[in-house]
Amino acid sequence: MPNPKHIILQSFVFLCLLLQASSKSTIEPCSNSDSCNALLGYTLYTDLKVSEVASLFQIDPISLLTANAIDISYPDVEHHILPSKLFLKIPISCSCVDGIRKSVATHYKTRPSDTLSSIADAVYAGLVSSDQLREANSISDPSVLDVGQNLVVPLPCTCFNGSDNSLPAIYLSYVVRPVDTLAAIAARYFTTLTDLMNVNAMGSTAINDGDILAVPIPACASNFPKSASDFGLLVPNGSYAITAGHCVQCSCGPKNLDLYCMPASLAVSCSSMQCRGSNLMLGNVTVQQTSGGCNVTSCNYDGIVNGSIVTTLSPSLQPRCPGLQEFPPLVAPPTTVARDTVFAPAPAPLFDGAGPASPKSSLVPSAGLPGGFSPANGPISGISSGASVACSLVKPLPTLTNALVLLLVKLMIPVAL
Ligand SMILES: *[C@@H]1O[C@H](CO)[C@@H](O)[C@H](O)[C@H]1NC(C)=O
Ligand SMILES: *[C@@H]1O[C@H](CO)[C@@H](O)[C@H](O)[C@H]1NC(C)=O
Ligand SMILES: *[C@@H]1O[C@H](CO)[C@@H](O)[C@H](O)[C@H]1NC(C)=O
Ligand SMILES: *[C@@H]1O[C@H](CO)[C@@H](O)[C@H](O)[C@H]1NC(C)=O
Ligand SMILES: *[C@@H]1O[C@H](CO)[C@@H](O)[C@H](O)[C@H]1NC(C)=O
DSSP: OHHHHHHHHHHHHHHHHHTTTBOOBOOOBOOSSOOEEEEEEEEOSSOEEHHHHHHHTTOOHHHHHHHTTBOTTSTTGGGOEEOTTOEEEEEEEEEEETTEEEEOOOEEEOOTTOOHHIIIIIITTTSSOHHHHHHHTTOSOTTOOOTTOEEEOOEEOOOGGGEETTEEEEEEEEEOOTTOOHHHHHHHTTOOHHHHHHHTTOSSSOOOTTOEEEEEEEEEEOOOOTTSTTTTOEEETTEEEEETTTTEEEEEOSSOOOOEEEEOTTOOSOOOOBOTTSSOBTTOEEEEEETTEEEEEEEEEEEEETTEEEEEEEEEEESSOOOOOOOOOOBOOOOSOOOOTTTOSSOOOTTOSSSOSSOOOSOOGGGGOOTTOSOTTOOSOOOBOTTOOOOOTTOOOTTSOHHHHHHHHHHHHHHHO
């Protein structure tokens, strides 16, 4: 199809010119109202308590800890102070808003001396731009921020059907730092350069400070019924998730990607976690060697339905008896930031100091685009970055239909590679 491709490419180049000087970010068009689990890669801008980080994103402190495999049994762990510059994975729910995937559940209450760019670049570490904040909150004069104003903070996320190359995956929205290379990011997250490029519809391995990449992380999928309130639960490899009102904890990895759930250590008042018709509790497995193989019976978690924990007893005959369940290693609540020696070739303290390396102008060209182009609905695009002149291959444009954007992405991959 040379002709349509040509036309689309031409208009694409045109759009790129219009949108120059904004960083790339990967956008996923969507049409249904479902949501998925997603992760944000967040770097602390200052020392913060676990509970403070959680409240910045309005998430449960326990799920913040378990998503990072931090041991929750430490005394008073919610008040533990996490060090500045620590990198954390923030578990969020990714929904479909105005035709693209994003999270709009986070709000921020402004404090004295906040500016849109300090909120965007420092507090939310580049996950949002000051333009997106301005648009999402219809702020006409960014120089006048009332203290105590409740701002919605649109955050980037993708679902891509909870899979990558047909295997269960969860997507991390990763803000590129000056020291990063695409190869190093791929290595760090056990994926390949090709996969990262495909997922982000990239034509080259070039990345820039402030770009937001969707990084697939292998995950354990659940198979809960649609009626379950935790339907679709995905747990990334090497981590834990807490569900069923803190009653159940599920883990993923390290040996296989089978979701394993058991009663949570902090379970207080929970409905029964025993499998009906047996004396097995959630997570219990009995094995019995028989002549035909190993008779394995496990008591599995099947979601929370109408406030009740659903358990299923599942018998199976396996060639070999399974070993003891292995768990992802837990870490103590961090107090210092490990030097990123593996991924940063030379010590490059580019992020020293309290804020981002250089506060950037809050104006990007898209602000003054002719009608129809203004991202008034706050699509996740264009973190303002003077250094970056690349154009996202999947930038959402209200004037394009989702189908066209998808087509564009599909066409760009073969063209680019
Ligand atoms: C989404 O993924 C599921 C398996 O995880 C698969 O069965 C289904 O076909 C996929 N849907 C699309 C639209 O790719
Ligand atoms: C899961 O993580 C472990 C390390 O924690 C790694 O050894 C393993 O290869 C990962 N599994 C997959 C499928 O990526
Ligand atoms: C069953 O699970 C409970 C809760 O995790 C645990 O305390 C108990 O030791 C397990 N019993 C067996 C037989 O594995
Ligand atoms: C497997 O074990 C279960 C419970 O332990 C038992 O009910 C079932 O009959 C066993 N099946 C076989 C084939 O041994
Ligand atoms: C949940 O409760 C409602 C009413 O309380 C009931 O109609 C529905 O069937 C229940 N769902 C399940 C799966 O039990």
